[in-house]
Amino acid sequence: MALNTPFTEKHISLGAKMAPFAGYNMPISYSGINDEHAEVRNNVGVFDVSHMGEFILKGEYALDLIQRVTTNDASSLSNGQAQYSCLPNKEGGIVDDLIVYCIEKEKVYMLVVNAGNIEKDWNWISSFNTNNVQMHNISAKTCLLAIQGPNACKLLQSLTPIDITNLKNYTFVRGVFAGIENVLISATGYTGAGGVEIYFEDSNDAANIIWDKLMELNIKPIGLGARDTLRLEMGYCLYGNDINDSTSPLEAGLGWITKFTKEFTNSSFLALQKKEGISKKLVGFEMIERGIPRHDYLIKDSDGSLIGKVTSGTQIPGLNKAVGLGYVAINQASVGNSIYIEIRNTLVKAIVTKTPFV
Numbered sequence: 001m002a003l004n005t006p007f008t009e010k011h012i013s014l015g016a017k018m019a020p021f022a023g024y025n026m027p028i029s030y031s032g033i034n035d036e037h038a039e040v041r042n043n044v045g046v047f048d049v050s051h052m053g054e055f056i057l058k059g060e061y062a063l064d065l066i067q068r069v070t071t072n073d074a075s076s077l078s079n080g081q082a083q084y085s086c087l088p089n090k091e092g093g094i095v096d097d098l099i100v101y102c103i104e105k106e107k108v109y110m111l112v113v114n115a116g117n118i119e120k121d122w123n124w125i126s127s128f129n130t131n132n133v134q135m136h137n138i139s140a141k142t143c144l145l146a147i148q149g150p151n152a153c154k155l156l157q158s159l160t161p162i163d164i165t166n167l168k169n170y171t172f173v174r175g176v177f178a179g180i181e182n183v184l185i186s187a188t189g190y191t192g193a194g195g196v197e198i199y200f201e202d203s204n205d206a207a208n209i210i211w212d213k214l215m216e217l218n219i220k221p222i223g224l225g226a227r228d229t230l231r232l233e234m235g236y237c238l239y240g241n242d243i244n245d246s247t248s249p250l251e252a253g254l255g256w257i258t259k260f261t262k263e264f265t266n267s268s269f270l271a272l273q274k275k276e277g278i279s280k281k282l283v284g285f286e287m288i289e290r291g292i293p294r295h296d297y298l299i300k301d302s303d304g305s306l307i308g309k310v311t312s313g314t315q316i317p318g319l320n321k322a323v324g325l326g327y328v329a330i331n332q333a334s335v336g337n338s339i340y341i342e343i344r345n346t347l348v349k350a351i352v353t354k355t356p357f358v
Contacts (some may be wrong), residue, residue: 005050006207022115029223034317036226044149046224053118061131077102151193178213192234235355284355291348295326
């Protein structure tokens with residue numbers, strides 16, 4: 001049986017199309033993916049992403065543990081700063097991607113992980129916790145709303161005394177929001193459209209109060225369908241599709257979050273991979289001929305030889321074209337190279353392009 005977020009009844013009452021996702025009953029769309037996509041890209045929308053996981057790590061060795069299990073360098077974070085990172089496994093792949101929040105430097109951090117990986121990530125991080133770092137899984141009691149779009153902060157400013165219109169990317173503040181205390185307001189998101197994500201505990205009716213205030217500002221609720229088209233338009237990876245336990249961060253184009261200035265899980269393997277070079281690479285591509293690429297469709301060259309596989313693909317609302325991400329052999333990964341997606345036994349032409357697609 002699927003779990004509910006504190007906003008599930010709100011979604012249903014607003015006529016959302018609901019479906020199970022990562023163990024939760026989640027809204028997929030309200031007015032339609034195309035309409036919702038455009039609303040976020042051009043104005044503002046709110047996503048319920050309370051299904052995501054949040055861990056608090058506390059103690060003298062909290063930073064040491066984070067440094068051990070993540071690829072990025074969390075020692076560079078000061079209070080109020082956040083960082084995109086990933087958890088490498090021992091086989092060269094990725095356990096999960098995540099965001100690290102520095103609440104109190106070297107002592108208190110929050111890790112935000114993917115909904116479907118909460119138990120997996122908790123067990124993985126715990127297995128390296130040899131110095132008794134205090135770990136608290138606060139996922140079940142934490143609400144998370146992503147209010148995204150170019151007009152988001154301007155509209156939300158009326159709900160908080162904190163200046164959020166000048167909040168720098170990947171920084172966060174904590175304070176009063178919509179009359180609720182101790183709300184964490186973060187300049188992060190998964191759409192590339194600007195805006196914030198807000199974290200708060202669902203106590204004293206906080207979820208209802210905040211949701212209703214957002215509705216009073218005429219901020220449209222947006223489903224996970226448009227969340228996926230928006231992130232794909234930006235070329236952002238989705239765990240389980242574009243990255244997983246068998247894809248390395250270097251192959252996925254995440255070398256920028258893989259810092260060899262420190263030792264971390266399997267860092268020697270990844271350092272060798274960087275030195276010797278990768279054999280496949282995640283690329284963006286745009287369909288030249290008519291057809292929509294889907295997850296696991298085969299990618300071939302002009303001779304019909306297999307060179308890779310599609311990881312994500314869709315028709316992007318507003319672009320009037322289909323795009324995708326996929327792993328291809330490194331000699332086929334150059335921008336401008338023609339590739340062919342096998343769609344219903346037909347090779348449909350595409351071209352490797354830079355991301356974002358807009």
